[in-house]
Amino acid sequence: MTHAPAAKALVVFCHPKPDSFTGAVRDVVLERLAARGAAVRLIDLYARGFDPALRLADWEGYLDTPANREPVAGDVQALQWADTLIFVYPTWWYALPAVLKGWLDRVFLPDVAFLMPAGENQTIRPGLTNIRRLGVFTTCGASWWLTAFVGSPGKRILLRGIGLLCAPRTRKVFAAHYLMDSSTPQTRARHLAKVARQMDRLLR
Incomplete structure (x- = not known):
């Protein structure tokens, strides 16, 4: 009997306080990956002091591939290595923290995350075809209905x-x-159990 190869998971964690509830979510994610024998690379954006700003030099060289990836070469390599991509972060103002959005701006580059249009009036093409599993785990101060009313920008x-x-x-x-x-120990415990179930579903 043959078994599917273990996942290669890149976990992107974004929270300024490592032992926050978001950190507890991260820990459950890592525990479920370990239980499934996954190879894991963790990017902790705040711990690294990641600079999210796409500066003038980055913008001017944005289409210059592969030189455009040199400032973030390690993260690009991790992204291309993975078949599983997981984000763990708090939702602020209905969307991603600035550090995480800036990470996308700087790392999800042409010829990495997407291919530029091949002709006039064409659109970009997928570049992350190595990614077969995508997980998103977050916390929100707002209610579900208010987040949905605004359009759930981070989720989208x-x-x-x-x-x-x-x-x-x-x-x-x-x-x-x-x-x-207004969370309680009970709601937080239920949520961590839900994260574990979702991780098992992702890795099945």
């Missing part, structure tokens, strides 16, 4: 926007703890 960016750049039929999971400011 990661699951829909990045999802379109991944392999066809990429498996996707999502879990958010809403109303974090």
Whole structure:
């Protein structure tokens, strides 16, 4: 009997406080990956002091491939190595923290995350076809209905926007703890259990 190879997972963690509840979500994600024998690379954006700003030199060289990836070569290599991409972050103002959005701006480059149009009036093409699993785990101060009313920008960016750049039929999971400011030990425990279930679903 043959078994599918273990996942190669890139976990992108974005929170200024390592032992926050978001950090507890990260720990559950890492525990479930370890239980499945996955190879894991963790990028902790705040711990690294990642500079999210796309500066003039970066912008001017944005289309200059492969030189455009030199300032973020390690992260690009990790992204291209992975078949599983997981984001763990808090939702601020309905969307991604600036550090995480800046990481996307600087790392999801042409000829890395996407291919530029091949002709006039054409669109970009997927570049992350190595990614077959996509997980998004977040917390929200707002309620589910208010987040949905605003349009769930963070969820849409990661699951829909990045999802379109991944392999066809990429498996996707999502879990958010809403109303974090009025959460209780019970709601937080339930959410961590949900994260574990979603991770098992992602890795099945």
